[in-house]
Amino acid sequence: MREFSSLTKYVLLNRLPYRLMILGTSMMAAFLGILSPYFQKGFIDFLIYDHSYLPSFLRFNSPLPYLFLAVFFLVLSQLLNQLTNYIGVKEALFMQKKIGEKIYDKMLSLKLDTMTKRPLGEIVSLYATDVSGATVYLDQTLPSGSSTFFPLLITPFVLVNFFDTPISFTLVVVFGITALNTGLAFRQSKFFYRFKTLAAERLGFVNEWVQNIRTLRILGWVEIIEQKIIDKREVETRNRIKMVTNGQMMNSISSSFTFIVNIVTLGLLVLYYKRELSPGEIFALLWILGVFLTRPFRQMPWFFTFAFDAATSIARIETFLSAKNKFDLREAELIPIASKNILEVKNLKLSIQDQEILNVDTLNIVKGQHAMIVGEVGSGKSMLLLSLLGETNCEWDRYVINRSLLSNNMNDDTNDFRNVFSYVPQEGLIVSTTLRDNIFLEYDSPKDRDDKVTEAILHAQFKKDMSVLENGLETEFGERGVNLSGGQKQRINIARAAFDDRDIVVLDDSFSALDSETEHLIFSQLVNGVWKNKTVIMTTHRLNLLIAADVIHFMKNGSIKISGSYSDLLNKDADFRLFCNQLAEATSPDFIEKEKGDVT
Ligand SMILES: Nc1ncnc2c1ncn2[C@@H]1O[C@H](COP(=O)(O)OP(=O)(O)OP(=O)(O)O)[C@@H](O)[C@H]1O
Ligand SMILES: [Mg+2]
Incomplete structure (x- = not known):
C-alpha cells in the first residue's frame, strides 16, 4: 500500500483533537439517530398493537413520551451532524491558510532559475483549485465519510437486535453497495481530475492571452488564439458532460438503493424467515432503511469521489513543494x-x-x-x-x-x-x-x-x-x-x-x-x-x-x-x-x- 504522503498526514493529523472531534460527533450522531426508530416503534405499537415487549422502565402509559423521545433523538442527531460539518469546514479553512502559506513560502524560496520551468498559471491554479481540493478531506471526506460509515456500520447490528435479521445478510448488502459506489466514484474522480487539469491549462493560456491582447490583435493572432481556446473549451465540455452524466447515474443508483433494500429486507423477513412483524416494527424498518440510510447511501459515492479528488490535489501541491533549489539554503550569515x-x-x-x-x-x-x-x-x-x-x-x-x-x-x-x-x-x-x-x-x-x-x-x-x-x-x-x-x-x-x-x-x-x-x-x-x-x-x-x-x-x-x-x-x-x-x-x-x- 502506498505510504501516506507527508502532506496528507499534515492535513489530517494537524490539530488532532479537532479531527478526532469530527469523528466523535459524527459517531454520536449515528448512535443517537438510530435510537429514534426504537421509540417510533414503541409509539406505533402503543397506538395500534402491543408494546409489552418493551423493558418495564421504558413502558409508559401514554404514546406521547415515545413520540417525544423519537423526535428528541432525531433532532439531537441532526444537530450533531451539523456540528460535525461546522468543525469540518472550520478545520478546512484553517488548513487552507496553512497550505497557502506553504506554497507562498516555497515560491519565495525558489530561485529564478529553479522557477524557469514552472509556468505562473500552474501556481495560480494551485491556489485556485488545489488548496481547497486538498482540504476536502476535512470539510467533505472526514465529516461526510464518518456520517456515511458509522450509520452503515451500526445498522446491521441494530437490525439483528430489532428484527433478528442475520448479520451476514446485512453485511453482504453493505459491502456490495460500498464496492459498487467505489467503482462509480473512481470513474467520477477521473473525470474530476481531468476537469481540473483542463481548467488549469485554459486559465494559464487565457491569462497570457488577456495580458497581451492588444499586441496579439495588431500581430493578427486573435483568431488563431480564439480557435485554440474554442478547441480547449470543446474538450472541456465533452469531459464535463461525461462527468455530469456519471454523477447523475451515481445519484440515481444511490437513491434507489433505499427502495430496493427495503423491499428485499421486508420480503426476506416475511417470506423467508416467516417472521410476524408488528406495525411498529414495519414502520421502524422502513424508517431505518428508507430515511436513516438515505443520506449515507447518497453520500457514499461522493465521499469516494472527494477522497480521490483530494488525493490528486495533494499530489499536485506536493510536486510543487518538492521543487528544490540547486543548493540547500541555509540561514545566510x-x-x-x-x-x-x-x-x-x-x-x-x-x-x-x-x-x-x-x-x-x-x-x-x-x-x-x-x-x-x-x-x-x-x-x-x-x-x-x-x-x-x-x-x-x-x-x-x-x-x-x-x-x-x-x-x-x-x-x-x-x-x-x-x-x-x-x-x-x-x-x-x-x-x-x-x-x-x-x-x-x-x-x-x-x-x-x-x-x-x-x-x-x-x-x-x-x-x-x-x-x-x-x-x-x-x-x-x-x-x-x-x-x-x-x-x-x-x-x-x-x-x-x-x-x-x-x-x-x-x-x-x-x-x-x-x-x-x-x-x-x-x-x-x-x-x-x-x-x-x-x-x-x-x-x-x-x-x-x-x-x-x-x-x-x-x-x-x-x-x-x-x-x-x-x-x-x-x-x-x-x-x-x-x-x-x-x-x-x-x-x-x-x-x-x-x-x-x-x-x-
Ligand atoms: N530565467 C531564465 N532562465 C534560464 N535562462 C535564462 C533566464 N534568463 C536569462 N537566461 C539566459 O541567460 C543568459 C544571459 O541573459 P541576460 O538576461 O543576463 O542577458 P543580458 O546581458 O542582460 O541581455 P540584454 O542586453 O538583452 O538585457 C541568456 O543566454 C539567457 O538565455
Ligand atoms: Mg538584460
Whole structure:
C-alpha cells in the first residue's frame, strides 16, 4: 500500500483533537439517530398493537413520551451532524491558510532559475483549485465519510437486535453497495481530475492571452488564439458532460438503493424467515432503511469521489513543494569584514540546465563608484545583477557586501542584505495602486512624506507627466501600469530608487525607453547630482553613458572580460572597441542613412 504522503498526514493529523472531534460527533450522531426508530416503534405499537415487549422502565402509559423521545433523538442527531460539518469546514479553512502559506513560502524560496520551468498559471491554479481540493478531506471526506460509515456500520447490528435479521445478510448488502459506489466514484474522480487539469491549462493560456491582447490583435493572432481556446473549451465540455452524466447515474443508483433494500429486507423477513412483524416494527424498518440510510447511501459515492479528488490535489501541491533549489539554503550569515570595496565577488558561477550562464572571476566595486556593466545582448548582464541580489542558484568563493562577508547560500530571509540595494528591473515594476504607493512600495502609504516623494519624482523627470495625471499622487494605475508608457514606467521606477535612498543603486538598462533629453536631465540631476557619492551599478547599451562611468566592466559570454575606465578599455581591448563601434554606428546619422539605403 502506498505510504501516506507527508502532506496528507499534515492535513489530517494537524490539530488532532479537532479531527478526532469530527469523528466523535459524527459517531454520536449515528448512535443517537438510530435510537429514534426504537421509540417510533414503541409509539406505533402503543397506538395500534402491543408494546409489552418493551423493558418495564421504558413502558409508559401514554404514546406521547415515545413520540417525544423519537423526535428528541432525531433532532439531537441532526444537530450533531451539523456540528460535525461546522468543525469540518472550520478545520478546512484553517488548513487552507496553512497550505497557502506553504506554497507562498516555497515560491519565495525558489530561485529564478529553479522557477524557469514552472509556468505562473500552474501556481495560480494551485491556489485556485488545489488548496481547497486538498482540504476536502476535512470539510467533505472526514465529516461526510464518518456520517456515511458509522450509520452503515451500526445498522446491521441494530437490525439483528430489532428484527433478528442475520448479520451476514446485512453485511453482504453493505459491502456490495460500498464496492459498487467505489467503482462509480473512481470513474467520477477521473473525470474530476481531468476537469481540473483542463481548467488549469485554459486559465494559464487565457491569462497570457488577456495580458497581451492588444499586441496579439495588431500581430493578427486573435483568431488563431480564439480557435485554440474554442478547441480547449470543446474538450472541456465533452469531459464535463461525461462527468455530469456519471454523477447523475451515481445519484440515481444511490437513491434507489433505499427502495430496493427495503423491499428485499421486508420480503426476506416475511417470506423467508416467516417472521410476524408488528406495525411498529414495519414502520421502524422502513424508517431505518428508507430515511436513516438515505443520506449515507447518497453520500457514499461522493465521499469516494472527494477522497480521490483530494488525493490528486495533494499530489499536485506536493510536486510543487518538492521543487528544490540547486543548493540547500541555509540561514545566510553576514560576517563583518574590513574592505574598501562596497561589493566584492570572487569566482561567481551560474549554470542553468548544464549551460554555463555566468563565470565571473572578480568584480570589485568601490564605495561611491559609478560602475557600468556592458556587453552584447544575452552576455549575462541582467543575470549577473540578479545573482548579486541573491535571486539565482549561483555559487561564489567570496561575496562581500557593505563590509559583510556573505556565506555562499542565500535564502529568502536574507532581506537584511537585500536592503542594501535599490533595484530598477529591466522590465520595470508597476503595481495596480496609486502613484504614491508605487513609489513607497506600500499600500495606503502615508502622506507625511509627500515632499520626499515629489522630490524623487522631480529628479526622475516624471514631474512634467504629472500635469496629465488627474489626481496627482493619488492617481491609480492599472495592472502592470497598462495606462503608462514605457518611458513613464521607467521613470516611476527610477523615482522609487531615488526615494528608497539605499547604499547601492542597481539600474538594469533603466534608460532604454527615454529620449536623450530626459536621459541627460536624469543624469545631471540624479545620477551625477543627488547620487554623486552613492554607489551605482548600471547596465546600458548607450555609448554616451559609458563615457561618464568611473569604471566599466565589459562582459562577454557570461564573463567579465576586462574592467577599467572607458579610455583604458578602448586602448586595451579590441572586442570592446568593436562593441563601442557597433553602439556608435547604431546611433550615428551615417548608419541610419546607410540602413535607409539598404531598405530602398
Ligand atoms: N530565467 C531564465 N532562465 C534560464 N535562462 C535564462 C533566464 N534568463 C536569462 N537566461 C539566459 O541567460 C543568459 C544571459 O541573459 P541576460 O538576461 O543576463 O542577458 P543580458 O546581458 O542582460 O541581455 P540584454 O542586453 O538583452 O538585457 C541568456 O543566454 C539567457 O538565455
Ligand atoms: Mg538584460
